[in-house]
Amino acid sequence: MIYDALIGPFTEFEFMRRALAAVIALALAGAPIGVFLMLRRMSLVGDAMAHAILPGAAVGFLLSGLSLFAMTAGGLIAGFAVAILAGVVARSTGLKEDASLATFYLASLALGVTIVSIKGTNIDLLHVLFGNILAMDDQTLLVVAFNATVTLLVLAVIYRPLVIESVDPLFLRTVSRAGGPAHLAFLALVVINLVNGFQALGTLLAVGLMILPAGIARFWSRDLTKMICIAVVAAAVSGYAGLVLSFQTRVPSGPAIILVATMLYIVSVLFGRVGGIVRQLLPGRHLEA
Amino acid sequence: MAALHFHNVTLGYDRHPAVHHLSGEVAPGALVAVIGPNGAGKSTLLRGIVGILKPLDGTIHLGGLDARDIAYLPQSAEIDRSFPISVFDFVGTGLWRATGLFGGIGKAAREKILGAIASVGLNGFENRPISTLSGGQMQRVLFARVLLQDAGLIVLDEPFNAVDSKTTADLLALVKRWHGEGRTVLAALHDMEMVRNHFTETLVLARGPVAWGPTAEVLTPENLIVAMRMCEAFDDSAAACAADDISSRAA
Numbered sequence: 001m002i003y004d005a006l007i008g009p010f011t012e013f014e015f016m017r018r019a020l021a022a023v024i025a026l027a028l029a030g031a032p033i034g035v036f037l038m039l040r041r042m043s044l045v046g047d048a049m050a051h052a053i054l055p056g057a058a059v060g061f062l063l064s065g066l067s068l069f070a071m072t073a074g075g076l077i078a079g080f081a082v083a084i085l086a087g088v089v090a091r092s093t094g095l096k097e098d099a100s101l102a103t104f105y106l107a108s109l110a111l112g113v114t115i116v117s118i119k120g121t122n123i124d125l126l127h128v129l130f131g132n133i134l135a136m137d138d139q140t141l142l143v144v145a146f147n148a149t150v151t152l153l154v155l156a157v158i159y160r161p162l163v164i165e166s167v168d169p170l171f172l173r174t175v176s177r178a179g180g181p182a183h184l185a186f187l188a189l190v191v192i193n194l195v196n197g198f199q200a201l202g203t204l205l206a207v208g209l210m211i212l213p214a215g216i217a218r219f220w221s222r223d224l225t226k227m228i229c230i231a232v233v234a235a236a237v238s239g240y241a242g243l244v245l246s247f248q249t250r251v252p253s254g255p256a257i258i259l260v261a262t263m264l265y266i267v268s269v270l271f272g273r274v275g276g277i278v279r280q281l282l283p284g285r286h287l288e289a
Numbered sequence: 290m291a292a293l294h295f296h297n298v299t300l301g302y303d304r305h306p307a308v309h310h311l312s313g314e315v316a317p318g319a320l321v322a323v324i325g326p327n328g329a330g331k332s333t334l335l336r337g338i339v340g341i342l343k344p345l346d347g348t349i350h351l352g353g354l355d356a357r358d359i360a361y362l363p364q365s366a367e368i369d370r371s372f373p374i375s376v377f378d379f380v381g382t383g384l385w386r387a388t389g390l391f392g393g394i395g396k397a398a399r400e401k402i403l404g405a406i407a408s409v410g411l412n413g414f415e416n417r418p419i420s421t422l423s424g425g426q427m428q429r430v431l432f433a434r435v436l437l438q439d440a441g442l443i444v445l446d447e448p449f450n451a452v453d454s455k456t457t458a459d460l461l462a463l464v465k466r467w468h469g470e471g472r473t474v475l476a477a478l479h480d481m482e483m484v485r486n487h488f489t490e491t492l493v494l495a496r497g498p499v500a501w502g503p504t505a506e507v508l509t510p511e512n513l514i515v516a517m518r519m520c521e522a523f524d525d526s527a528a529a530c531a532a533d534d535i536s537s538r539a540a
Contacts, residue, residue, distance in 0.1 A: 039369075039372055039373070157390070160388075160390055160391075161390065163374065164382050164385070166369060166372055167368060167369050167372045167374055167379065167382075167419075168366060168367065168368045168369070168379075168382075169367055170341070170361075170363055170366060170367050171361075171366075171382065171434075173341055174339050174340070174341065174356070174359065174361045175356075175357055175385045175386065175438070176357075176385060176389075178390065221373075222373050222418050222420075223373055223375075223418075224372075224373045224374065227373060
């Protein structure tokens with residue numbers, strides 16, 4: 001009975017196995033990125049970037065139909081353009097990154113909507129907006145796995161400057177020129193993972209599998225390494241449970257995954273070891289030293 | 290080690306000078322206090338020296354020092370104290386020059402980091418997240434990082450602000466140790482008593498240089514009054530600077 005509910009769907013249906021593989025790949029790469037987004041106070045930047053890649057994906061869709069590969073390429077180009085332009089303007093003028101990004105993503109969004117309304121229909125764009133993790137073909141799954149691998153490799157390379165830049169950017173500037181490139185590489189990783197996520201969750205929810213697990217991890221550890229591990233596990237568990245939920249109840253898969261993550265988030269906010277509400281209300285007697 | 294040279298240096302923001310036509314030289318191994326009222330350009334000068342602010346005019350010669358041979362402790366560090374990093378890891382970033390992107394932290398390096406933390410009197414704090422430190426403890430941590438940077442030129446911007454006397458004494462002892470090791474130390478300071486007692490050379494800055502030389506000769510009431518009189522506001526409609534005119538006035 002429990003086997004039928006929790007494991008059966010995956011042994012029985014290939015599309016469920018593909019979906020599970022995809023969601024685990026997304027968790028492995030996206031959650032660490034989400035942790036850094038959160039710690040750098042850029043959580044909403046992820047959301048803005050998700051809007052920025054939408055037009056690129058739409059253009060890809062218009063040019064070559066419902067090819068996930070073309071939409072990915074389009075999304076990557078639009079996302080990179082916006083991320084890098086915003087980063088360069090912020091770094092060279094002293095304008096705050098969020099203001100600079102807001103300008104560019106709004107421009108990108110307007111441009112994309114213009115292109116779509118002039119040229120296309122918007123029926124299949126629903127697919128882009130909300131994704132469909134149950135429709136993964138081999139090629140798409142490989143793209144997702146490839147992007148996740150690239151993300152982890154690049155993150156390993158820029159990890160040290162990224163951490164130092166997050167804590168003390170001025171110090172990094174005085175000892176090294178790695179800060180700028182590391183920051184841009186990080187923005188690029190954000191884009192790659194958003195594009196990666198929108199095949200499964202759609203552009204609007206893709207950022208959810210990055211930010212929610214990071215928020216969860218924040219309530220369970222004060223240590224960066226542990227936070228990243230917790231975030232990955234939380235993302236993978238949400239993915240798996242969301243797929244099961246979606247299979248059993250016909251809730252659409254993308255929202256199901258994010259809703260499960262939201263449940264975990266609420267539990268963490270209430271009962272988390274680090275700053276959880278219950279723990280704050282019932283802190284226990286104060287210590288001796 | 291070579292000297293630090295300023296050739297007619299003007300540093301500023303938006304074309305408005307904050308340090309105006311400064312020329313001079315800091316000998317290797319000197320212990321220099323930079324004093325002046327708020328807005329005199331002390332921080333600006335130090336930022337120019339470490340290279341995060343480009344001179345509007347003139348040149349600063351580091352005398353062959355690489356940018357990484359400079360350890361800089363800013364006045365209001367842009368440190369995100371909420372970031373989950375331990376004292377040990379934070380101080381360890383001072384080894385950047387040796388480790389770079391990938392260099393491992395081996396046994397010797399760990400010893401060095403622990404040694405630096407001990408030198409600033411923070412034994413037992415190694416695994417504490419930096420978010421749990423007090424202001425004075427954080428300043429000790431920053432000094433520990435400067436210590437690890439092992440730099441030929443050490444630039445401290447008001448390092449003893451909001452720090453109690455015990456901590457000040459401990460950190461001042463470190464500054465003197467660096468001086469004893471032959472490193473060049475520049476510090477922006479407000480405590481005249483400390484400058485008089487511990488710093489051999491003093492630069493009185495009030496946008497332009499007011500006086501520069503051995504502390505005993507420079508730190509006179511007359512010089513300080515001249516410095517205090519300096520006007521603080523930028524003149525929005527200031528004309529382009531006629532350099533000769535100004536430098537004769539400064540002299």
